[in-house]
Amino acid sequence: MTFPLKSRFAPSPTGLIHFGNVRTALFNALLSRKAGGTFLLRIEDTDAARSREEYILALQEDLNWLGLAWQEGDGTGGHFGPYRQSGRSAIYEQHLRILEGENRVYPCFCSAVELEVSRKIQASSGKPPRYGGKCAHLKPDEIASKKQQGLPYTLRFRMPRGESIRFDDLVRGSQHFPTDEIGDFIIRRSDGTFAFFYVNALDDALMQVTHVLRGEDHLTNTPRQIAILDALSMPVPQYGHISLIVDGAGAPLSKRSGSLSVQELREIGYFAIAVNNYLARLGHNYQDNRLLSLDELAAAFAIENLGRAPARYDRTQLDYWQAQALQQTDSAALAAWLGQAASQWVPEKDLENFADAVRDNVLFPHDAAIWAEAIYSDRLPMSDEALAILEETPAEFFRAAADLLARDLDFRAFAQGVKEKTGCSGKKLFLPLRAALTGQTHGPEMPRILPLIGFDRARHRLMQHVLNNDID
Numbered sequence: 001m002t003f004p005l006k007s008r009f010a011p012s013p014t015g016l017i018h019f020g021n022v023r024t025a026l027f028n029a030l031l032s033r034k035a036g037g038t039f040l041l042r043i044e045d046t047d048a049a050r051s052r053e054e055y056i057l058a059l060q061e062d063l064n065w066l067g068l069a070w071q072e073g074d075g076t077g078g079h080f081g082p083y084r085q086s087g088r089s090a091i092y093e094q095h096l097r098i099l100e101g102e103n104r105v106y107p108c109f110c111s112a113v114e115l116e117v118s119r120k121i122q123a124s125s126g127k128p129p130r131y132g133g134k135c136a137h138l139k140p141d142e143i144a145s146k147k148q149q150g151l152p153y154t155l156r157f158r159m160p161r162g163e164s165i166r167f168d169d170l171v172r173g174s175q176h177f178p179t180d181e182i183g184d185f186i187i188r189r190s191d192g193t194f195a196f197f198y199v200n201a202l203d204d205a206l207m208q209v210t211h212v213l214r215g216e217d218h219l220t221n222t223p224r225q226i227a228i229l230d231a232l233s234m235p236v237p238q239y240g241h242i243s244l245i246v247d248g249a250g251a252p253l254s255k256r257s258g259s260l261s262v263q264e265l266r267e268i269g270y271f272a273i274a275v276n277n278y279l280a281r282l283g284h285n286y287q288d289n290r291l292l293s294l295d296e297l298a299a300a301f302a303i304e305n306l307g308r309a310p311a312r313y314d315r316t317q318l319d320y321w322q323a324q325a326l327q328q329t330d331s332a333a334l335a336a337w338l339g340q341a342a343s344q345w346v347p348e349k350d351l352e353n354f355a356d357a358v359r360d361n362v363l364f365p366h367d368a369a370i371w372a373e374a375i376y377s378d379r380l381p382m383s384d385e386a387l388a389i390l391e392e393t394p395a396e397f398f399r400a401a402a403d404l405l406a407r408d409l410d411f412r413a414f415a416q417g418v419k420e421k422t423g424c425s426g427k428k429l430f431l432p433l434r435a436a437l438t439g440q441t442h443g444p445e446m447p448r449i450l451p452l453i454g455f456d457r458a459r460h461r462l463m464q465h466v467l468n469n470d471i472d
């Protein structure tokens with residue numbers, strides 16, 4: 001029997017979600033969306049000391065904001081819960097009993113110091129560090145006596161010897177790992193908590209996950225996980241290890257090299273669709289270079305198009321998609337997005353027109369403040385360039401302009417009138433008008449902003465330069 005495709009995102013809630021992990025979520029969500037399958041959210045909170053409820057809430061908010069709905073999992077429910085690993089200890093214990101019954105786990109009483117010494121010896125003889133197997137063959141009475149003495153112990157998984165674990169990675173192709181290179185590894189720590197390898201693999205199998213796309217840093221974990229599932233005779237999902245995201249210098253992307261959390265992106269004012277379009281192309285090739293909806297991104301998503309080379313993070317590319325998203329946002333949504341940056345200056349009735357006027361001149365709401373001020377302030381800030389232009393333009397120019405300004409505020413007709421009256425054209429016409437009316441030498445289109453400046457304010461601004469330049 002084949003199951004419908006089920007992908008998953010399995011974050012550890014120990015911090016806010018950053019670029020790397022949200023891209024993993026996106027790829028998994030696109031994969032299941034394309035196949036009409038299920039996207040599952042599992043919270044891997046076995047590290048009780050570092051996991052926090054606030055991070056779980058934050059990551060759910062991030063996924064919702066990005067539109068990456070999960071049809072099964074934490075907060076949604078489903079047949080295979082609980083979906084937080086902290087609530088699944090009984091399930092993990094139960095499967096440990098099966099492994100014990102098959103002699104695939106054993107207690108290890110080696111102390112941290114002993115393990116460290118053994119690692120150093122291996123390192124000095126050029127061998128990769130792996131558990132030497134000291135406790136692998138303890139007799140039942142030795143085990144009983146150590147337990148009786150109250151010695152702390154971990155549980156180790158017994159790797160098969162002399163075999164090779166093979167799998168076809170969805171992204172990296174055929175992989176094989178000789179089991180002799182993998183030491184017996186811990187699946188339950190001495191404090192009773194479970195290790196990642198075990199619970200992650202077990203949960204994927206129990207939750208009937210069919211596809212796992214995750215960072216390539218997990219590639220070497222995969223043979224261990226497959227060995228566990230084989231020992232339990234459980235199904236192994238198809239794994240695909242996606243390339244890491246690196247910064248401009250080729251180092252793994254970190255907070256220091258500019259990685260932002262999804263929360264920060266949202267607060268800066270990025271549109272979810274811009275973030276999705278950027279991330280979907282970070283390590284995945286799309287033929288279509290237009291801004292795509294999530295459904296379109298999903299329709300064109302293909303595992304074959306996932307690259308193996310590291311994906312380079314480039315903020316200017318992200319900003320490119322932000323500009324694209326701005327173009328297709330309707331006026332009302334744009335006005336709402338501008339929020340406070342606009343509303344502290346712009347009268348309610350003008351908000352949508354203002355948003356349309358500044359659409360090409362902003363990437364984020366705070367960029368709009370300068371234009372709001374340039375339109376509505378009674379004490380217009382002047383750029384140095386504007387001041388220079390204003391100083392070299394004679395008073396008669398502004399007198400003519402002030403006289404010709406009509407109440408319909410049709411900028412084209414107005415500029416034409418000034419041109420005819422003064423003989424100025426091109427830059428000599430438009431720059432002084434813009435400088436006097438906005439205090440800047442560039443900015444949103446004048447035909448859009450003159451009506452917002454309004455007749456009285458515009459006339460006053462022009463007249464000021466008649467007076468100023470007369471005094472000179």
Ligand code: GLU
Pocket residue numbers: 010011012044200212213214215218
């Ligand atoms: N909790 C693991 C992590 O955040 C999940 C890894 C996986 O996707 O298998 O790295």
